[in-house]
Amino acid sequence: MLRKFKDVLASWRSKKRVLPFGVHFKKFQSILERNNRILELMADMGDKSGGEYVFDRQYILDTAEQLDDMVFKLISDLSILTQSKNVELFLAFEHIRQAIQEELDGTHAPSGKSYILPLRELGHDLSEQAGGKMSNMGDIRNRLGLSTPDGFVISTRAFYDFMQQNGLLALAREGIEAWDGQDEAALEQLADTIQERIMSAPLPRSLTSQVLAALDDLARAQGIRNIRVALRSSAWGEDGDASFAGQYETVLNVPRGQIMDAYRKVIASTYSYKAWKYRLVKGFHEHEIAMAVGCQLMVESVVGGVLHTYAPHVADGVMVANAVWGLCSPVVDGDAPSDTLVLDRAAPYSLRSLSIADKQRRLVLAPGGGTEWKDIPEGLHLVPSLTLEQLEHLAQAAMSIERYYKRPQDIEWGYDASGALQILQSRPLRFWAAPLNSEPQLEDVTRNAEIVFSGKGVVAQRGVAVGKVFLVDHNTDLTTFPYGAILVSRYTSPRFSRVMHKAQGIITDVGSPTGHMATIAREYRVPTVVNTEVATSLLRSGDEITLDATQNVAYRGSICALDRFTLTEEDVFEDSYEYRLLRRVIKHTSPLNLLDPHAENFKPSACRTYHDITRYIHEKAVEYLIRLSERQEVQHLSAPKRLETKYPLGLMLIDAGEGTTCRPEVRTATPEQIASIPLQEFLKGMECADMWCMDPVSVNLGSFMSSFTRTFPTLLASPDEVGRNLAVVLKHYMNINMRLGYHFNIIDAYISDIINDNYIYFRFLGGVTEFVRRSRRAQFIATVLEHFDFRVEVHGDLVVGRLKKLSCERMSLRMRMLGSLVGYTRQLDARMHTDKDIQEHAEAFITAMKHFLGARYDGREQRKRQAFSNTDS
Amino acid sequence: MTEESNGNGKRFRILILDDEPIVCKRLKPAFQKQGYEVETFTESASALARLKDTAFDIIITDLKMEGADGMQVLSAAKAVAPETRVIIITGFATLETAKESYRKGAFDFVAKPFKLGDILDCVRKIEQELRGETQ
Numbered sequence A: 001m002l003r004k005f006k007d008v009l010a011s012w013r014s015k016k017r018v019l020p021f022g023v024h025f026k027k028f029q030s031i032l033e034r035n036n037r038i039l040e041l042m043a044d045m046g047d048k049s050g051g052e053y054v055f056d057r058q059y060i061l062d063t064a065e066q067l068d069d070m071v072f073k074l075i076s077d078l079s080i081l082t083q084s085k086n087v088e089l090f091l092a093f094e095h096i097r098q099a100i101q102e103e104l105d106g107t108h109a110p111s112g113k114s115y116i117l118p119l120r121e122l123g124h125d126l127s128e129q130a131g132g133k134m135s136n137m138g139d140i141r142n143r144l145g146l147s148t149p150d151g152f153v154i155s156t157r158a159f160y161d162f163m164q165q166n167g168l169l170a171l172a173r174e175g176i177e178a179w180d181g182q183d184e185a186a187l188e189q190l191a192d193t194i195q196e197r198i199m200s201a202p203l204p205r206s207l208t209s210q211v212l213a214a215l216d217d218l219a220r221a222q223g224i225r226n227i228r229v230a231l232r233s234s235a236w237g238e239d240g241d242a243s244f245a246g247q248y249e250t251v252l253n254v255p256r257g258q259i260m261d262a263y264r265k266v267i268a269s270t271y272s273y274k275a276w277k278y279r280l281v282k283g284f285h286e287h288e289i290a291m292a293v294g295c296q297l298m299v300e301s302v303v304g305g306v307l308h309t310y311a312p313h314v315a316d317g318v319m320v321a322n323a324v325w326g327l328c329s330p331v332v333d334g335d336a337p338s339d340t341l342v343l344d345r346a347a348p349y350s351l352r353s354l355s356i357a358d359k360q361r362r363l364v365l366a367p368g369g370g371t372e373w374k375d376i377p378e379g380l381h382l383v384p385s386l387t388l389e390q391l392e393h394l395a396q397a398a399m400s401i402e403r404y405y406k407r408p409q410d411i412e413w414g415y416d417a418s419g420a421l422q423i424l425q426s427r428p429l430r431f432w433a434a435p436l437n438s439e440p441q442l443e444d445v446t447r448n449a450e451i452v453f454s455g456k457g458v459v460a461q462r463g464v465a466v467g468k469v470f471l472v473d474h475n476t477d478l479t480t481f482p483y484g485a486i487l488v489s490r491y492t493s494p495r496f497s498r499v500m501h502k503a504q505g506i507i508t509d510v511g512s513p514t515g516h517m518a519t520i521a522r523e524y525r526v527p528t529v530v531n532t533e534v535a536t537s538l539l540r541s542g543d544e545i546t547l548d549a550t551q552n553v554a555y556r557g558s559i560c561a562l563d564r565f566t567l568t569e570e571d572v573f574e575d576s577y578e579y580r581l582l583r584r585v586i587k588h589t590s591p592l593n594l595l596d597p598h599a600e601n602f603k604p605s606a607c608r609t610y611h612d613i614t615r616y617i618h619e620k621a622v623e624y625l626i627r628l629s630e631r632q633e634v635q636h637l638s639a640p641k642r643l644e645t646k647y648p649l650g651l652m653l654i655d656a657g658e659g660t661t662c663r664p665e666v667r668t669a670t671p672e673q674i675a676s677i678p679l680q681e682f683l684k685g686m687e688c689a690d691m692w693c694m695d696p697v698s699v700n701l702g703s704f705m706s707s708f709t710r711t712f713p714t715l716l717a718s719p720d721e722v723g724r725n726l727a728v729v730l731k732h733y734m735n736i737n738m739r740l741g742y743h744f745n746i747i748d749a750y751i752s753d754i755i756n757d758n759y760i761y762f763r764f765l766g767g768v769t770e771f772v773r774r775s776r777r778a779q780f781i782a783t784v785l786e787h788f789d790f791r792v793e794v795h796g797d798l799v800v801g802r803l804k805k806l807s808c809e810r811m812s813l814r815m816r817m818l819g820s821l822v823g824y825t826r827q828l829d830a831r832m833h834t835d836k837d838i839q840e841h842a843e844a845f846i847t848a849m850k851h852f853l854g855a856r857y858d859g860r861e862q863r864k865r866q867a868f869s870n871t872d873s
Numbered sequence B: 001m002t003e004e005s006n007g008n009g010k011r012f013r014i015l016i017l018d019d020e021p022i023v024c025k026r027l028k029p030a031f032q033k034q035g036y037e038v039e040t041f042t043e044s045a046s047a048l049a050r051l052k053d054t055a056f057d058i059i060i061t062d063l064k065m066e067g068a069d070g071m072q073v074l075s076a077a078k079a080v081a082p083e084t085r086v087i088i089i090t091g092f093a094t095l096e097t098a099k100e101s102y103r104k105g106a107f108d109f110v111a112k113p114f115k116l117g118d119i120l121d122c123v124r125k126i127e128q129e130l131r132g133e134t135q
Helices: A002-015 A021-048 A057-082 A087-105 A124-143 A156-165 A168-178 A184-200 A207-222 A256-269 A273-282 A329-333 A388-405 A442-448 A494-499 A516-524 A560-567 A577-589 A610-631 A677-694 A702-711 A771-787 A808-825 A836-856 A860-867 B021-033 B044-053 B070-080 B095-103 B116-134
Strands: A116-118 A151-154 A228-235 A250-255 A291-297 A303-308 A318-325 A339-344 A351-355 A361-365 A371-375 A409-415 A421-428 A451-454 A458-461 A464-472 A486-489 A505-508 A528-530 A544-548 A553-556 A641-643 A651-655 A725-729 A733-740 A743-750 A759-765 A791-795 A798-804 B013-017 B037-041 B058-062 B085-090 B108-111
Touching: A021 A057, A021 A577, A021 A610, A021 A733, A021 A743, A021 A791, A021 A798, A057 A087, A057 A577, A057 A610, A087 A577, A087 A610, A116 A124, A116 A207, A124 A151, A124 A156, A124 A228, A124 A291, A124 A388, A124 A421, A124 A577, A151 A207, A156 A168, A156 A207, A156 A256, A156 A291, A168 A184, A184 A256, A184 A273, A207 A256, A207 A291, A228 A256, A250 A256, A256 A291, A303 A329, A303 A388, A318 A329, A318 A361, A318 A388, A329 A361, A339 A388, A388 A409, A388 A421, A442 A560, A458 A516, A464 A560, A486 A494, A494 A516, A505 A516, A516 A528, A544 A560, A560 B021, A577 A610, A610 A651, A610 A725, A610 A733, A677 A725, A677 A733, A677 A743, A677 A808, A743 A808, A759 A771, A759 A808, A771 A791, A771 A798, A771 A808, A771 A836, A808 A836, B013 B021, B013 B044, B021 B037, B021 B116, B037 B044, B044 B058, B044 B070, B058 B070, B058 B116, B070 B085, B070 B095, B085 B095, B085 B116, B095 B108, B108 B116
Parallel strands: A464 A486, A486 A505, A505 A528, A651 A725, B013 B037, B013 B058, B058 B085, B085 B108
Antiparallel strands: A116 A151, A151 A291, A228 A250, A228 A291, A303 A318, A303 A409, A318 A339, A339 A351, A361 A371, A409 A421, A451 A553, A458 A528, A464 A544, A544 A553, A641 A651, A725 A733, A733 A743, A743 A759, A759 A798, A791 A798
């Protein structure tokens, strides 16, 4: 009976198609390959956003299409491998694909659903929803770390719903279409009608309650009982290329009860005759109009005013500030005399001239809302309204903003009662005037300047920087970094993000344009050149230089003409549609949210980017292959074997043919039973690294070894953290997928006597440890791989090394080296204390390898010599 | 900027043609900064019209465009002034199109996206060559 039952079961089982392991493994490999290509493509998009490349819309379209295609096929591969439908993954994919498509189509309707956006979450990425002015305020506050009055934005979505529900958008559109373009009175009439309708139209149902709730939250957070806010227009494009200065309404000192009326007033100003006219002149289309409204705490400034970061009509290389007692708006509106301060554009921003106005009255907040004039005590009439200290602080903030926007800025500011500087608004200042004829031509100036270096290294962020060099090494206390200096360092380090708001520019000897520091430099838009090799040897602290990080030249001395050329350039790359589009697309492709396979959110429905999907699929594919061999659902395959090692590798072996000497059914294997040549070598190397870690004295590597045993306890990652790693082995082949902690390692290698077939592919993707250390580790790995003749690409966390067509012996030595490298690297985070450690660890590792690999070791030099007699590619 | 390129004073004239304005916007200031005279066009018809009445030292043109494509611009420019050097830039780089453009007399063929420095180098190379010839 039992036998019969078994037979039935067996025949039922065999109905499910049992495929040879080779078929599964091929699919698995194709998943890995596609996975790599997707990661590389995403890294490439990151590179392109640095400013060194000229790319067009077509590039973005093509790349997005390729990514769509590859990710789709990747999911299909997984479906075939695991014979499941993966509906959830396809759905996640479809969401992301659609989001990207909407970005590409420029579907201009506000994407977000929310009416309220907190200021702390704003940045230029959200300019569609928050409008130009307020997304700038978001950058200034959240990116540059300057103070702005806290608050929120009533989104363009609210504008749309309000206007649409009252039929006002159609009214405006039809009205302007019917207008003959001549009759100004008719346009004025149209404007008046729409404004009146706006003032009396009902608001969308939940808008009022949401605004009041946000206002109450703000009051609670600030501990204010009678909250007063300023309502500021924030239209699409406002404070962008077209400044719209003074076109739209700002309502000051609004009490809670009047907020919705003030909101209507700002919205109505969108259709004032003058604003409409301005848009028509500037060539704006009617569908390009949407008005968000900023709602910020009212700041009662003690002294306030306006600063222009650039004033060539006054003098070369100066800024000009105007200041009054009280609120700053009299300076803007020009209805009260103000102090005029002219100061250097360069740190320490010395005052060049000061003219004090007779300031008899000041504008203050009126108790019932709005503003009112108050007399100033006579003793203060002729006192300078700004102290030198305040002025310097203001200048520092202003130059940070200018550098970020790559344009001279027109900044409204105020010092509040607590003495804190508040940035109220910043918009680009545009200069149309051609340079004076008497001025020397730019190319003559640059030709005569002394070149420190030219064409060395790679531009990570374009732009021009003029300032004094400040040399930084791993010991430098970054709090001493002066405002307006140019940071020069041997290595790149994400640690420098702390001073990026102060730095005019960054130059390093070593580093990659796709490394973490470069990524941050781009966020801050600090002109940056990396990998120059020579910067620290040619430059000393205090040297005055001009870095042109568009042409990649550093000149001695300050070349203001170059600075001016850049500041008056017609278009700023970062403002261009294509740049913004690329950044928006990258947001849907590259960030990784699925970090921990044990976490609850490690599931298809949580995938928000293409990176998430690829990460998920890789994990599932590895898991599947292990389970496949466990269940023995494939033909002629031995059971998966747990490799017994001293250190927690968690390695499951699948022997696909002569990879081990074990019997097929056993479930464990020892290193001695490994017959696969690449894995044998790899394990030898790993053991060696492990030995260093546990017993530094036995190998004579001095302080290097003791340095990390001191900081690191003998054991490392717990088996839990390790999870199950997979190695598929044949006699001459191995494929390892290893997760150690949170980083991933893939090694794919074939080693035999046929030189032309031999290759090693090594991929390392960093984990979730601290930013800084992660990038140090990637640099360390790249340095070592390069030393051992790998062709290496580094993109942020991703290190890919390739090696081909070396003899069996040389390949084996390198496999052994990789074993050591992996063993060594898995704990490296904790030891990478400073950037200097990168080189030191690399050198020490290479030295250790020389000992370990012995006489058979052949380094790069030897290979180079050999290259002459060897045509290997 | 090298000494040779400014040796005999006359500014080099460059015409840039690409139907995507961003390419013109990025290239124009980069070349101006080096002291070149630059004119940009986003429609091949107006670029061709301009070529008829003015000689340029260098033409940088996109390949795929509405109306006359880069190959046609190349031929037209060479017909008017055979000494004009033409650089083809394209996002659809294939070996075939590269070969064809060289056969028709293009000086160089650059695939988009490209590094700003690469195209500047390319132009500098032409300039040095031409200055060398005239000396």
